[in-house]
Amino acid sequence: MxxxxxxxxxxxxxxxxxxxxxxxxxxxxxxxxxxxxxxxxxxxxxxxxxxxxxxxxxxxxxxxxxxxxxxxxxxxxxxxxxxxxxxxxxxxxxxxxxxxxxxxxxxxxxxxxxxxxxxxxxxxxxxxxxxGRPCSPNRIYAYRMLDTAYGEIARLFSGWREHGAQVGAILGRPVEASVPIEVRQLQSIAACRPEWIMRWSETLERFTGSAGPLHTRSKRFDSLKNNPVKIGEMLAEIGEYEALSGNRDGDWLHDQESAGAWLEDYWRVLGESEQGSAPGPDLILEAGEEELDAFSPAQPDEAPSEDEPLDAARAHSVSLPPGFVRMARAAEDAGSWSARLLAGESLPVRLAVYLKLMGSMDDSYPDAWRDPATGALPTMAQLAALDDVSLPTLRKRRDAAIASLYAAHEREDE
Structure with a gap:
């Protein structure tokens, strides 16, 4: 990159x-x-x-x-x-x-x-x-060094026959003819041992000619030198972060049916209330004028925008039709409960909510929402590019929008 x-x-x-x-x-x-x-x-x-x-x-x-x-x-x-x-x-x-x-x-x-x-x-x-933990850019640099070290150790372990001498130096014992048990155990950075990181750095000058990051005169990693406890803590934290980041876009699979069920139920109940004499959810009745405006289907986000050429360029950059944003907005049911509740969010955030709660291939999605290449909703990476934000920023906005849906759900149940 x-x-x-x-x-x-x-x-x-x-x-x-x-x-x-x-x-x-x-x-x-x-x-x-x-x-x-x-x-x-x-x-x-x-x-x-x-x-x-x-x-x-x-x-x-x-x-x-x-x-x-x-x-x-x-x-x-x-x-x-x-x-x-x-x-x-x-x-x-x-x-x-x-x-x-x-x-x-x-x-x-x-x-x-x-x-x-x-x-x-x-x-x-x-x-x-x-x-939810404080982190400085300098700490991220140290995390990245440890992650790189783990990647190099994993590479050496996978080729342990060709790199037997260095692998043995990292393990602290000679490597025999059979596969070392540590090679089979190293499935993630969380399984990497601090002493391996320290020995890997120590072996670099012997095997590559360049001193390892923990064995130079630089003071950047002074806090990690000869400190296996701190290295171990940071390796565990990297493993936790990777698990969180890797699972964020797949966790909807665990509760896909229940999440889809309550959304569908709300759409049905709202539709029935609009056709009868009931004015709709108490949430709307109790809202002030500013909140009512937020629920109005006629939002600036839905109006023709001067930024449409830019939207088209972003869509094209992620292999979506140039008119994707405009057509997807037009296909959205602005009168639905969820659309009104999420009207203040951008289109990519709204689609990201549906992607997480109902999956990428739900039958209720309009064709205009789907990526023609896959027949599914755009991926989180595509939606982030459409919204001109980073992927983690889109995740935060999506999760906040989902939290607002659940909060509305709880208020309705009271």
């Missing part, structure tokens, strides 16, 4: 001179310009092997992750200002340094530094949202 963002940024700067970023204009104007040309460059590279390669263990490609990080940058002007200041400082020492020999590599490094810092901040926010 880092290399993809770097390449896309250089392509963007071929169209947008970095000097334009240094002009005395509001930072948000230059940020909007950069994000526009960057996302266009990412879109042009979307079919490349680097873009299609897996970017994480959850199935997201480098292209998807790079797109989401670009969207996050658009919402974090402080990081953009730090980048502009770095470019300005280098420009003061060597005017238009990006046009000089080796300058392109330096410009790319500045871009990589910006996105590295941004990625740590985003991951820290996501970790806090998922686990």
């Amino acid at each position: 880092r290399k993809l963002l770097g390449a896309a940024s250089l392509a963007a700067f071929a169209r947008c001179d970095p000097l334009d970023l240094l002009d005395p204009v509001p930072g948000d104007m230059s940020l909007a310009l950069y994000v526009d040309v960057l996302t266009e460059a990412l879109h042009a590279m979307r079919s490349s092997p680097r873009a299609q390669a897996a970017g994480n263990s959850y199935g997201d490609s480098n292209a998807e992750l790079a797109w989401l990080l670009a969207c996050e940058l658009a919402a974090r002007p402080a990081d953009w200002e730090a980048f502009r200041n770095a470019i300005a400082s280098e420009h003061a020492r060597a005017p238009a340094f990006w046009r000089q020999p080796g300058g392109e590599a330096l410009l790319r490094k500045k871009v990589n530094d910006m996105f590295a810092v941004l990625r740590d901040k985003v991951d820290a926010d996501n970790y806090q949202a998922a686990c």
Whole structure:
């Protein structure tokens, strides 16, 4: 992903001179310009092997992750200002340094530094949202190092015959002809032992020529050096976070029938009340004018929007029809109980709610909601791109919307 963002940024700067970023204009104007040309460059590279390669263990490609990080940058002007200041400082020492020999590599490094810092901040926010524990970008960096170490240990263990000497050094005993029991036991990072991390770092200089992260003069990981207890705690926390993140979009399967049943029941009851003399749920009767406006089907989100070309571009970027957002809005039953309750949410959030509660292939979904390629609702990654937010941000908004549905359900039962 880092290399993809770097390449896309250089392509963007071929169209947008970095000097334009240094002009005395509001930072948000230059940020909007950069994000526009960057996302266009990412879109042009979307079919490349680097873009299609897996970017994480959850199935997201480098292209998807790079797109989401670009969207996050658009919402974090402080990081953009730090980048502009770095470019300005280098420009003061060597005017238009990006046009000089080796300058392109330096410009790319500045871009990589910006996105590295941004990625740590985003991951820290996501970790806090998922686990409810405080987390700093520096701690995320340590988590990432441990996760990388685990990945390398798992790779060595899977090829234990070819890497017998290093695997033996990591285990602290010679490797025999049979498969070491630890190789079969290492199924996740939660099963990785702290002493393996420490020995892996220790063996790197012998087997690769470069010192391991826990065996350099750098003070970045001082708190982990010779501290197996803390390493073990952090490995367990990474395992917990991976379990939470990996299961968030599949947990609807456990209660699909019950969740779908109460939604269907509410639609039926509301329909009957609207056809009779009853005015509808007490929730609406007791609401003030502002709350009634929130339940009104005539929301700005449903009106023709000046952003429709942008919506079309986002839809196209995730392989959905360019008119997907407009057609999906038109196909929604604005008079249904759930649609009125969720009217204040964006269309991607509303579809994400249905995706979690009722699954991706429910018979009640209009054809306009479905991805033509799969016949199902768009994935969470597609919906996040449509909403121009990160996947964890969409999850938080979806879960908050579901919580409001359940709260309304409980009020109705009282």
